[in-house]
Amino acid sequence: MTVATLAFIDKRSLRPGRGSALLGAVLLVLGWEVLARMLADAFVLAAPSEVLTAIVENRTLLMRALAVTLANGAAGFALGNLAAIALAGIALAFPRSQSIITGLALTVFCLPLVATGPILRVLFGPGPWPQIVLAALAVYYTTLVLLLVGLRATPSSWIDLMRSYGRGSFSTLVHVRAMASLPYLFAGLQIAAPAAFLGAMVGEFTGAERGMGVLTIRAMRDLDVDMTWALATVATAVAIAAYLAIGWVARRVLVADPPVILSPPRPPGWRGGGWHAPINVAVVAVAAVIAWWAALALSGLNPFFAKGPDDVFHALFLADNAGRTRAMLASAMWETAAFLLPGYLAGLLAGAGLAIVVVLFPMLAGAAMPAAIALRSVPIVTTAPLVVLILGRGAIGTIALVALMVFFPTFVACLHGLRQAPGQVLDVMDSYAAGPFQRLLRARLPAMLPAFFAAARMAVPASVLAVTVVEWLATGNGVGSLMALSASLSDYNMLWSAVVLVAALSALGYGGVGLVEARVLRIYAPEQLA
Amino acid sequence: MRADADMPPDVLCDGLAKTFDGGVEAVRPLSVRFEGGHTTAVVGPSGCGKSTLLRLIAGLERPSAGRVEIGGLPPAETQRRGELAVAFQDPSLLPWRSVRGNIELALHLARRPVAAAHVEHLVRLVGLEGFADTRPAELSGGMRQRAAIARALVTEPELLLLDEPFAAVDELTRQQLAQDLPRIWEARGTTTILVTHSVNEAVMLSDRVIVLSPRPATVVADMAIDLPRPREPEMSRWPEFMASVDAVFAALSASMARNSLAIAAQ
Structure with missing residues (x-):
């Protein structure tokens, strides 16, 4: 298996840390406050108290922006993960297509958001779609790779069991693979949630009308230190909350705790070595060019x-x-x-x-x-x-x-x-x-x-x-x-x-x-x- | 179709051989008939190809040469009718299903109605009473293996294949199971093939013991076990039992000695 850094972190490693983690957080905030007061003349660091004041003073503005960005992030999250599930399904049904699918998926994932943002902006205009698509682009790759690993994370004896009752790949998918891949799917969703929020914000940098990204650009342009820090603090809190919320849902749904994905594993079936690598690259490059051409031809842009x-x-x-x-x-x-x-x-x-x-x-x-x-x-x-x-x-x-x-x-x-x-x-x-x-x-x-x-x-x-x-x-x-x-x-x-x-x-x-x-x-x- | 659908099927291996893709020869052409309604034990040294033979019979492995027939039909047909059950060496329970859920899955896969009382009975029989709603992760290795045996038995198959089913079970439970379980398949006249490397277990459970050579597997001895049924634990002190055990041991060590001589001669 290729579960490079997939870890079922045992509870002991998380629980006793809670007290010290809390203590650490308190110390961090205190240190931040002290440092900010010392550097008050430099206008770079806002103290926690100032950040809090900025958040409270701008709460209606922040709430409205947060609602917009959250909605776009959520839409992108749903879209990106559905795309990942569909792609994983295709790769499972046609195993030979897998290296092309993962290769193309990687190439698209590597598209610089900085450029795809403006292109999407021209395509879709000022509405929410560029943000949604960017959020989807930011999440689908990790989910896809984890799902592919999860769908194959089945001991061969489970498959043998299905076959010994004369059941084929459909029963195996329903009874074994789908269930076995759930922890991986949740782990993917857990990484995807903050990534979707990030994607939506980057999308808003490219000229949206509302949202956290718009406020961030504005605060930076105005050299509004308190507001810049307030926005970053809210974004961070939201990202951590989304991560924890999905972990909470996963613990309710799954038998075991979801694996903590420390960094996504290698796509299965991806052979890095020998003559496979150059051939793979060539095939994916050709496929990418064809897909690019086809997309342009079909969209009539x-x-x-x-x-x-x-x-x-x-x-x-x-x-x-x-x-x-x-x-x-x-x-x-x-x-x-x-x-x-x-x-x-x-x-x-x-x-x-x-x-x-x-x-x-x-x-x-x-x-x-x-x-x-x-x-x-x-x-x-x-x-x-x-x-x-x-x-x-x-x-x-x-x-x-x-x-x-x-x-x-x-x-x-x-x-x-x-x-x-x-x-x-x-x-x-x-x-x-x-x-x-x-x-x-x-x-x-x-x-x-x-x-x-x-x-x-x-x-x-x-x-x-x-x-x-x-x-x-x-x-x-x-x-x-x-x-x-x-x-x-x-x-x-x-x-x-x-x-x-x-x-x-x-x-x-x-x-x-x-x-x-x-x-x-x-x-x-x-x-x-x- | 088979001549008589009610008769427990014979299992015929005819010139059966398996060489894996890597070139490892696991089973050398081997012909043997496992009689319907009887329990046959297959013993041999570790890694001799016993499990491969069992997988070939189960239709989980494609033979490189020869064929397997179960009651005159290919294994796939027996699989399709849900008349085959394998208890694997690795219990292979699905972790998200309870013991009951795992047992019921076999009924579902074999397209049988789920009879709760029957499932309960089997759970009790393998000594898992009170654990029906427990998930495999909370069970000991031996308990998991017993759950896997219950799953194999629940569909009342015509052909039961057991691959080291008691490997992780503690000695006392093993004796209990060795006494209780054969009654089920004997009563139904199930054709049973048991793969094991425990000579005592082979003699205690079976009507016939087949001894395989070290890899690639060939039959080196084939002996009937004439002990009355049902078997009782105290039979292990009978002279007939000990004589059979000695004979199987002798065949096993002769084949291994031959093998090491052959290696030395090379």
């Missing part, structure tokens, strides 16, 4: 802004200004890479490093886990304006945001992996009186690797999203800003070219991490590649 693969090829290689286009794209990508790569690596290192430090102090790990799981659902991108407020519009701010985006999921996944080292192996180490470092090096670190790589893989599209959003909203550098600029200048050839390039590179990056992952897992966790 205005060719002025709906560019096809041929238009992009023409713009990049044949047009009079093709050289200039390529040069602009290359320099923008270069600028972006200079923020993206350090942030990505810093986030991975910080996440894994802190997890390792924490696990050396078992008391700390018990307390850190629930807090980290909750914090992971914070829509980091919606706090982009804050990071820019604090760290400025320079390189540090952007890199820090990317690192934050990568940090939380990596930290949670690694912490869980480290704590999951097989007890018997640890007992063997103990029987030789091995010290904590020996245990860490020889038992825990190998157990952490699958989780680390799964997190690193999912962090690729996440960090691209983070860097492009910051470039667009704040810094005016790189490919995020280039896309925003081409959208506002109606330079659709440039916009589509950038979209293709970003999506392709991000999907390839995801695949590249997957290749390294496959190599490492072959040694440390061969059962996960079966």
Whole structure:
């Protein structure tokens, strides 16, 4: 099975942490307040008391905006998850289609929201649809992958049982697969809920009339520090509440607690290695181009802004200004890479490093886990304006945001992996009186690797999203800003070219991490590649 | 159609062989007839291909050569009529169903009406009284295996295939089950094939013991067990019982010695 970092976290790891988590939260708020008062002259940090005041003063405005964004997020949540269920159904019915479906799904998931937002805006106008579609795009991939894993997470003897009574794949689906995949579906929904809210907010950044995203843009433009913090606080609270609410429903519905998905596992049947990889990439690329063409042909959109693969090829290689286009794209990508790569690596290192430090102090790990799981659902991108407020519009701010985006999921996944080292192996180490470092090096670190790589893989599209959003909203550098600029200048050839390039590179990056992952897992966790 | 639908079916393996895709030869061409209405035990060393043989008979594995006939028909036909039941080595209970729910699922899959009293009776018989509404996760390994046996029995199949059914059951319960369960399938004249690596269990439960060689499986001994029915635990101290056990052991160790000689000669 390919359940890389799917974890049935036992209750003990969550319960005793509650007291200390509460204490931690209180200390956090106190520290925040003190820090804010010290920095009062810098106009970057609003104290909790000021945030609370801003929320209370603007409560009608906030409530109205929240209602709009929640409605759009919920619609996108429903749409995206239904699409994921339908795609999983197709992949199950036609197993051969699975690698194309997951490949296309990944490519679409890698489309930069910063560019798809404006394109959808042109398509749908000022109404709620761009937000809804962006929310759906933000959620469907994790649900799809988890469902595919869940539908196959059935011991072969259950299938044998069905067959021994002469029952075929339909009975197996009804009696076994559907039920067995429910915990995975709920785990997917749990990740999807905050992601949908985030997608809706990003959609509102692109020029909606109402909603939390609109208020965020306005507050940032007005340099309204208190309001910016108030909005980020509300968004965070909503995301955590949505995460907890779905967990609550799951505990009511399921026999066992839902698995905590630390980072989505590899799509099953996705072979990363040997000659499969290049062939897979080629097949998916061809399928993507065909799907793109077909979508344009069927929708009958205005060719002025709906560019096809041929238009992009023409713009990049044949047009009079093709050289200039390529040069602009290359320099923008270069600028972006200079923020993206350090942030990505810093986030991975910080996440894994802190997890390792924490696990050396078992008391700390018990307390850190629930807090980290909750914090992971914070829509980091919606706090982009804050990071820019604090760290400025320079390189540090952007890199820090990317690192934050990568940090939380990596930290949670690694912490869980480290704590999951097989007890018997640890007992063997103990029987030789091995010290904590020996245990860490020889038992825990190998157990952490699958989780680390799964997190690193999912962090690729996440960090691209983070860097492009910051470039667009704040810094005016790189490919995020280039896309925003081409959208506002109606330079659709440039916009589509950038979209293709970003999506392709991000999907390839995801695949590249997957290749390294496959190599490492072959040694440390061969059962996960079966 | 079969000659007589009321007669318990013979199971015929004719030149049956199985080589897996990886090239592992699990069963070498093997011909044997399991008599209808009798209990036949198949013993052999671990990993010899016993379970593969059972899966071939159940129609869960496609033979590389030869064929299986149950009462003159292919296994798929017996499956389709719901006249086949397998108790797997792994209890394979569905975790979201209670013990009762798992047993009733078999009735549903075999398209039989659900008779609550019958289910209750079986639950009692396998010693799970009071656990009918318990989910598998809360049961011990032995209790799960007993629930799986009850599930296999509930449809009153013509052919019952048992793959190490008592492996995780504690010794006392095992003795109790070995005494109680055969009464069910004997009373109905069920054709029963029991795969086990416990020689005592094989002799105690069956009318005939077939000894398989180490992999790839071939029949190295085939002996009748002439002990009266119903079997009682104290029979294990009878000279006839001990003689049968000795004979099976002798056949087993001879085949294993031959195998290690063959390896040494290579």
